[in-house]
Amino acid sequence: MSSQSSIVVPEGFTLHTENAAHILLPSSNEAFLNPVQEFNRDMSVACIRVYSEEVNREKEARWKRKQEYKAKKAESGSKNKKAKTVSNSAGGTHGSEAHEQDAVEDAGPGQGPSSADSPELKAQEYRPYTIEILEALSATGLRSIRYAKEIPLVKYVIANDLSPLAVEAMKRNIEINGLGPKDDVTPDPSGSSAEPVLKGTHGKQDLGKVKVKVKEGDACALMYNHRPERSRVDVVDLDPYGTAAPFIDAAVQCVKDGGLLCVTCTDLSVLATTNYPEKCFSNYGGIPVKSEYCHEAALRLVLHAVSTSAARYGRFIQPLLSLSIDFYVRLFIKIKSQPIEVKKAASKTSTYYVCTGCQSFYEQPLARTVEQVHERSGNVNLLFKTHAGPTVPERCTECNSVLHVAGPMWSGPLHDPEFVGKVLEHLEADADHYGTSTRMRGMLTVAKEELTFPFYFTPAKISSFFHCTCPSLDDVASALLHAGHSVSRSHACAGSLKTSASRRDVHDVFRSWIKTHPVKMENVSEKSPAHQLLAKEPSFEANFKRHPLSVTPSAKVKLVRYQQNPTANWGPGTKASSGTKRKRDLQES
Structure with missing residues (x-):
């Protein structure tokens, strides 16, 4: 019944198809579905699929090493037995009997020493590692259905929602996709008793039998019930309507060591503006940025919230992919447990002084990590120290405007290039x-x-x-490269550049540009930030000759900043109606 042609669409419903999944959407607003979020779901399927393959590859490599170790150990034991037999044969009256008995024990019952049942051939076939996924806020169940149908190494998906209407929608959609009986539900409004978790994670995959297990209850209660180590899941997906902040603490505890946490936040009016700094601090523990790079700051604020939550439980984060997309952010974060890495978290956290005039920023790390090398042994010890500050005077050194404080926020990498490269390879195929x-x-x-x-x-x-004509992206990139700095594009903004250069060096490039493209100073007020910027001489003469590295693979691809509008009115949308008195936001995104 999973093929589209065989699906009967009841009256009052419409059939929505996305890739291999089909869902029935009621005319009433029981569970929210945003068609523009197909990009979010596509990216999630690709990232989780690559993650599952990497985990399986690592476990297979460990399994093979273990088998090799067992084979060598068995071979060594066999040689010792034979040596002992020869010794007994030479020195005792019952040597031939002992040799015969050892040969039988070495070969196994009913077989001689040369039997094919040797340790090398006894090795069992590796069974692929299959992952368990928990989607805490499922709404229509479309995302969970796609995970179950499109990711080969999925054992099962737990799809949860608080609303009885959403649960009914999930059951209906799971049934038409052939992923489980419609009574495969454990109602649990309080979330006090978790559905029994299947023990063990090995087993041959049969896509026809993959089930989406439906849960009805509070998302945090469900995740807290998966806190015990034996009950943890490989992947947790948080995709709420609005902020994911209330669910982060439970999520970082119920994911396995080395597991994947997927987080969506759609509250960019809080994360990417300074309209509600108090709300941003209460949700994410930091103050947002008012500048053109506010969307990157939004990513770093969410990473900071996840990092501090994980650190409380001796865990640390490794961002695999962090994207600012349309009206939301989507992050794929690996959660690991290692005390030494938890100690480094403070060194990867900074506050920033952001200029209100020219948007220059000055970083103030919260701590620093010092490497201490032992003279004799060469061992490296890490010392964790406080950081000196402040890093900037009261006013901007570039334009003399006032500064505002932003953060603390994550100052480490946003992506893992190796992981992103593997997702790209999968996408090409x-x-x-x-x-x-x-x-x-x-x-x-x-x-x-x-x-x-x-x-x-x-x-x-x-x-x-600067009130000047705008140089091209290649001109600016070439000038920075000639000056010895590295450059790249940013996914968060089309036509943007990231660089290792300070903001003063960037401004010096423009000051050099202005020497051949003069500014009409009569139009610049003496009290304006532009006058302060123009009053300084460049510390070097920029070379705008085209640099061979200014054009990279990322410069050749079309960066689609916004998804094509699927409907006349699209965006975050309105929250779904609830089937209980305890209303909550629903979204399938």
């Missing part, structure tokens, strides 16, 4: 399986090359500060 593959390719290509240095800029914005 399976582009036909994703409806938004063109945009995925563009985003991933830029993210793979993106520098780890915080914050980007656009030549157009810097030019507006």
Whole structure:
């Protein structure tokens, strides 16, 4: 019944098909589905699939090493037995009997020493590792259905929602996709008793039998019930309507060591503006940025919230892919447990002083990590120290404007280039399986090359500060490269650049540009930030000759900043109606 042609669409419903999944949407607003979020779901399927394959590859390698160790140990034991037998034969009256008995024990019952049942041939076949996924806020169940149907190494998916209407929608959609009986539900409004978790994670995969297990209850209660180590899951997906902040603490505890946490936050009015700094602090523990790079700051604020939550339980984060997309952010974060890495978290956290005039920023790390090498042994010890500050005077050193404080926020890398590269390889091989593959390719290509240095800029914005004509992106990139700095694009903003250069060096490039493209000073007020910027002489003469590295693979792809509008009115949408008195936000995104 999973094929589209055989699906009977009841009256009052419409059939929505996305890749291999089909769902029935009621005319009433029981569970929210946003068609524009197909890119989010496509990217999630690709990332989780690559993650599952990497985990399986690592476990298979460990399994093979273990088998090799067992074989060598068995071979060594066999040689010792034979040596002992020869010794007994030479020195005792019953040597031949002992040799005969050892040969039988070495070969196994009923077989001689040369039997094919040797340790090398006894090795069992490796059974692929299959992952368990928990989607805490499922709504229509479309995302969970796609995970079950499109990711080969999935054992099962737990799809949860608080609303009885959403649960009914999930049961209906799971049934038409052939992923489980419609009574495969454990109602649990309080979330006090978790569904028994299947023990063990090995087993041959049969896509026809993959089930989406439906749960009805509070998302946090469900995740807290999976806190015990034996009950943890491999992947947790948080995709709420609005902020994911209330669910982060439970999520970082119920994911396995080395597991994957997927987080969506759609509250960019809080994360990417300074309209509600108090709300941003209460949700994410930091103050947002008011600048053109506010969307990157939003990513770093969410990473900071996840990092501090994980650190409380002796865990640390490794961001694999962090994307600012349309009206939301989507992050794929690996959660690991290692005390030494937890101690480094403070060194990867900074506050920033952001200029209100020219948007220059000055980083203030919260702590520093010092390597101490022992003279004799060469061993490296890590010392964790406080950091000196402040890093900047009361006013901006570039334009003398006032500064505002932002953060604390994550100052480490946003992406793992190796992981992003593997997702790109998968996408190239399976582009036909994703409806938004063109945009995925563009985003991933830029993210793979993106520098780890915080914050980007656009030549157009810097030019507006100087009141000058705007140089091309290649001109600015070439000048920075000739000056010895590295550059890259940023996925968060089309036409942007990230660089290892300081903001003063970037401004010096524009000051050099102005020497051949003069500014009409009569139009610049003496009290304006532009006058302060123009009053300084450049510390070096920029070379705008085209640099061979200014054009990278990311410069050749089309960066689709916004998904094509699927309907006349699209965006975050309105929250779904609830089937209980305890209303909550629902979204399938």
